[in-house]
Amino acid sequence: MNLILLGAPGAGKGTQAEVICKALNIPTISTGNMLREAVKNGTKSGLEAKSFMDSGKLVPDEVVIGILKDRIAEDDCKNGFILDGFPRTVPQAEALDNMGVTIDKVIEIYVPDEKIKQRLSGRRVCERCGNSYHVDFKPTKVEGVCDACGGKTVIRKDDEPETVNNRLAVYHEQTAPLKGYYEKQGKLVTVEGQEEVSETSKLTLAAIEA
Numbered sequence: 471m472n473l474i475l476l477g478a479p480g481a482g483k484g485t486q487a488e489v490i491c492k493a494l495n496i497p498t499i500s501t502g503n504m505l506r507e508a509v510k511n512g513t514k515s516g517l518e519a520k521s522f523m524d525s526g527k528l529v530p531d532e533v534v535i536g537i538l539k540d541r542i543a544e545d546d547c548k549n550g551f552i553l554d555g556f557p558r559t560v561p562q563a564e565a566l567d568n569m570g571v572t573i574d575k576v577i578e579i580y581v582p583d584e585k586i587k588q589r590l591s592g593r594r595v596c597e598r599c600g601n602s603y604h605v606d607f608k609p610t611k612v613e614g615v616c617d618a619c620g621g622k623t624v625i626r627k628d629d630e631p632e633t634v635n636n637r638l639a640v641y642h643e644q645t646a647p648l649k650g651y652y653e654k655q656g657k658l659v660t661v662e663g664q665e666e667v668s669e670t671s672k673l674t675l676a677a678i679e680a
């Protein structure tokens with residue numbers, strides 16, 4: 471099954487992707503994580519992406535489409551995959567269609583902007599392995615230390631309040647039109663993000679099975 475997770479920054483796409491990945495045993499492809507890794511490793515696409523990401527803008531379509539195309543051609547994607555953070559513009563969705571990829575469902579996780587701001591201000595990520603936590607909703611066992619690898623957890627650079635406002639504006643302007651794009655294809659299902667991660671997960675898995 472090929473799935474897309476759509477939603478504003480901080481709506482919980484990454485969190486739900488982890489749950490679906492375990493339930494369906496298919497890989498998650500997060501363009502955000504791939505770009506952050508590229509920045510960390512100083513690759514050509516990383517160097518191109520860095521300034522856009524730090525200011526909360528989208529990385530140019532051609533950079534992200536190239537990265538995505540290579541990734542879905544890998545062996546582990548043969549039985550399906552979850553796209554987290556791609557597509558983010560109509561040209562990216564068209565590129566996916568033109569690659570001949572059939573998308574089965576697009577799950578939109580809807581969370582109002584005010585709640586998003588609250589969530590992102592509490593998010594902490596591991597600087598070593600990238601695992602994501604929240605000071606209130608998903609705390610680490612030991613403060614500041616990643617449960618998975620023991621690395622240090624830090625605030626993501628683009629989670630600063632001003633950058634979050636930019637990311638939300640970019641989402642409403644450039645990514646939200648994808649709802650109409652996939653609604654027309656009969657693939658869009660909207661799940662309301664709940665206070666509890668597990669409640670959102672129940673709704674997400676039910677939407678996939680329906």
Ligand code: AP5
Nearest residue numbers: 479480481482483484485501502529555593604607665667
């Ligand atoms: P990316 O990493 O994709 O960032 P994003 O979409 O802004 O998404 P986030 O990772 O911030 O949030 P999420 O929805 O995954 O939420 P999470 O589960 O972590 O992209 C970063 C940047 O890369 C972009 O700004 C852009 O520059 C570039 N980029 C990436 N893809 C691109 C593309 N296709 N085209 C162009 N540029 C691209 O949850 C957030 C927090 O809330 C966590 O702390 C979590 O624990 C908590 N939480 C989650 N669910 C709940 C719940 N139900 N209740 C309470 N708390 C919850």
